Amino acid sequence: MKSLLLLPANALRTRAITPAVLDALGRPGVAALVLAVLALLQLGYGAHLPLFGDEAYYWTWSRQLAAGYFDHPPMIAVLLRLASLFGDGELAVRGVPAVCAAVGGWCLHALARDVYGPRTAALTLALYVLIPATQLNALIATPDAPLLMFWTLALLAAQRAVGTGAWRWFVLTGVALGLALLSKYTAVLLGGALLVFVALRRPGWLRRPRVWVAAATAVLLFAPVLWWNARHDWISFAFQYRHGTGQAATVDLGQWAGFLAGLSAIFSPPLFLLAAAACGAPATWREPRRTLLALCTLLPLSVFVWKGLFTKMELNWAAVVFPSATVLAAGYIMEGRRWRWLAASGVMALAASAALKFPVALGLPARLNIHNRLFGERQAIAALLPLRRPGEPLLADHYTTASLLAFYAPGHPHVRIPVPSRFSQYDLRDRDPAPRQGLYLARRPDDGALARQCGTAHLLRAFSVSAPGYLPKTFYFYRCGA
Known part of the structure; x- marks a missing residue:
């Protein structure tokens, strides 16, 4: 990585990140077109790969729709049922994560544009497309695909509620949060982060109906899952609690370090460091919308980091921190003109994503082939x-x-x-x-x-x-x- 950080700044500025490219990609219409093309390419790639066992498992849910399931809420089953209108093969199944990733990318672009401006939005989108976490999320039909889409929509609506105070953005925040909860229980961490933001930066809102209407909207949308769990002895909640917390009382530093290393790898290690620096930057805590993004990164991440000391954490569980972290990292790069760090982040993300997509063509050892x-x-x-x-x-x-x-x-x-x-x-x-x-x-x-x-x-x-x-x-x- 050191050699990447020593790349000539002028070369990168004039060749790779030209103002014209950033200005073009900063437009919402151009971003939507790019994401649509990438979704089609993703579909072409994924349609030829066999299903992963969990994908097929969620597909079986879609054949018997219910308000809840043992493992997760019903959103992935609903989306797979809708996808079945277009076919019953791998193409239809893989269409769900491809579309979710494209919609989530557009929301992320709009979020960065609101908070930092169009050029940072362009850079955010480029980083989002390159990182391995996105490549995995856009390929595999799991509850994480709709979770990240609705999580990002909730971030977009919440920051607009902070910026404008308009009723419609509070309601949309509640709707998006409710849909995220219908996707995966992890979304409760987003609700917690939003409440912490209100308590720290907008305590007066707790005496106004808008916050409570948003919260009630989310709970109302999630109510069918509560009803299903109540009818099944809270079996799904109990399973996920045990699954996510484990029973170990001793610290396992080796496992914990492996989790952090893996999390950094699927985001790109330099980008991980940039996001951490952005979360700690004074400017982030002076501007309310940036503070919101920092809290929606740090609070969920702290939960997984803490739990990871005692039990095995899956990398996809913590991927919810990446949308806000990507925006913060892109803004930190643009404002500080940290082009060499950008080069390192982009090159490492691209290399890791290529290894995930084409392990055999690149000659990776069989034990490192994620397609196993x-x-x-x-x-x-x-x-x-x-x-x-x-x-x-x-x-x-x-x-x-x-x-x-x-x-x-x-x-x-x-x-x-x-x-x-x-x-x-x-x-x-x-x-x-x-x-x-x-x-x-x-x-x-x-x-x-x-x-x-x-x-x-x-x-x-x-x-x-x-x-x-x-x-x-x-x-x-x-x-x-x-």
Whole structure:
């Protein structure tokens, strides 16, 4: 990185970041066009990749819409159901994150334009497109895709409420926050950050109805999830609380350092440092709208950093800090003319994003190929299905395996999990006993559980799949109860 920071400032100023390019990209219409083109390119890329197990799992939710699910609120299921109007393959599923990322990018551009001006908006958009976190969020259909879109919309509406005091922006803030809560429970951290801002910088608003109308709007939109949880013994809230906090009481500094390093890597390490510097800059705390962005970065991040001392934190959980952090970092670069830091941030983000997108073409070791998580199941299912007898039930050993089997099998059949497995929406949905006979797909050899459930379990085939640049996988095909 040191060599990147020593790049000639004049070269970057005159060649890469010209005022004409910034002025053009700072226009809302041009930004929208760029994001639309990038969404189409993202769709073209993602449509040829197999689904990730969790994507298929959320797709199964979309076939039985409900006000809530064991793992998450219903927004991802609703969006996947809408996407199914355009098809039932990978293209339709991957359209959801691509569109969410494009809409979120436009909101981020508008936010930066309001707070810092059009040139910073242009730089914000460029950084947003380059960082690995965006590349992942725009590809995989998970609750994080709508969460980040509505989180960014809420930031945009909130800063306009701060700047204008107009009723419509308070109401829109409540709507966006409610939709974010319908996407993922993590959105409660945004609500907390907004309330802290009001208490610190606008305490008089607590005596006015606008803040409370916004809060009531968010709660009203979230009410169906509260109702669903109340009817299911608060099972979803309890699961996510245990999942996010863990039970460990001892500090694990190695795990904690790995979390911070990974978080920095998917944002770009120099950009991570710039965002941190911007959050600590006096100018940020003098201007209310910048203070709002700093609080919406620091407060959620502090929760994940603290929890990360004791339990494993997933990187995507903390990605909610990136929208506000990107705007702050872009403003810090522009106002301080920190072009060398910009060069380092851009080059490292681009290199990391390329490694995520094209690991095999770039010759990455198989163990570093993030596409390993997408590899193998589709080939195994294609080999399994010719063994199926007419009308034979399909069974699997895990909720992700069952979901992928349901997605790729013709007619999208109902797949059951007959053996003990991680509790999931399947356990809430399928209350009656699983079939005692059928064709069974597993990632591991049966340890006797299948035979105990079905009476008999015959191994039909151990199917291995491998390809250059990928870790090999082996799947096991059984016929049970026959």
